Amino acid sequence: MHARWRRLSTLQPVRESAVEIEDLNVVRGGNSVIPSLSLRVRSGSVTGLLGPSGCGKTTLMRSVVGAQIVTGGKISVLGNPAGSAGLRSRVGYVTQAPSVYGDLTVAENLSYFAKVVGVEQGRITETLQTVGLEDYLERIVSSLSGGERARVSLASALLNRPPLLVLDEPTVGLDPLLRQGLWRDFHRLARGGTTLLISSHVMDEAAECDDLLLMREGRLLRNCTPNELRGETGEEDLGKAFLRVIEMASGT
């Protein structure tokens, strides 16, 4: 009886949201960067956080990983308050600028982060294959291109297979083939139960996501699926659909 109940409960997870934000308020340098924002990120989804540069995407992501001083509101991540110590091994965060050591080799970077998060060194080759850098082990990171450095940074966050990945513009400046490959990997991770919150300012990428969060000027305009957005606006192209949503919001 007990075993069956447990099986049922894994089929229907009790917690549906990996991230729940209620009334988040962030003031920076006297400006209200995010006045009041509430949202949910479904567990096991690839959720795209989309909006123009400077709309507050990075601030929101930093709030989720607990790196941002927030003024008010409640953020629950995997059932715990954002930034709590227990989450540090369960949330992977990749900043927009690659945060790896330029003066070390790819292997040395990953080896260091592997030790910090406590995974065996064998994971290094696996994660490098995921980002297509398996032949770069001995290369010094500062000699790599921007896109390659971004992938080293991404690989470092994948090492310990965290259940939540927060990725700030991970595909910027990548060649289209590699970008497509990465989105495939993101979905593969999501099928394995990982939740991915991915920001982008390129609307083309919206079509790759299961769920969308559309942001503008620190406000959340929509929290919906790509198809819902198409249905609501009557636009097939998601870029145009976003434009419609902005027009609706400003009442034109």
Added chain:
Amino acid sequence: MSARITLATGRRVLGQIRHDPRTIALLLAVPALLLTLLRYMFDGQPQVFQSIGAPLCGLFPFIVMFLITSITMLRERTSGTLERLMTLPMSKLDLLMGYGLAFGVLAAAQAIVVCAVGFGLLGLESPHGVLLVGALAILNALLGMALGLLLSAFARTEFQAVQFMPAFIFPQMLLCGLFITRDEMAPVLEAVSWLLPFTYAYDALDLAVSPGQLDATLMIDVVVVIGATMASLALGAVTLKRRTP
């Protein structure tokens, strides 16, 4: 705190320096070369060379580690790697101790070279043994490192970090008693010198390279140096923030 992460951090910092052979060469060669310069500057006054050169063997690591640490840490802050580490299961102490390990090792290497040249080749004397000078050199290097970690929080660019050298280290060097005994300074300066950690670092070395019985004064100096190191590390830890604006 975890030994695994501390050791990994120490190895990582050493790895960063290992990839920069020119820095290592400069680290090891420059103090020995400066000491040689002093030796021949004071060619006619060997006792002046002894009174300045011998303590300097233990003070070089302080100065160099201060500079290197403040820049390494500043880079860690500006490159985003510090922010990444602070979102990982790593305690601040792991990071600070890791730095301490790495720069302790570097300081030891530097002290070995400069002491070998100074006491071995240039005829400096160490009545209480070169080992004592070496041990003090490593303690001073750790003090320099701790101050560098702390001050890196107040620099936004590497240019600023480099300026901390003349701003914070030079006055301490001038007032520590190395160039002129402190009781000959204006009373205000003498009083100020008692508040500066470098004064105790110099005083310990001065005792270590002078003939005469070693007494409790040396112990007091050492305790002050260690205390200042701990205090700077504690203050440095406060500047490592997991949450930033």
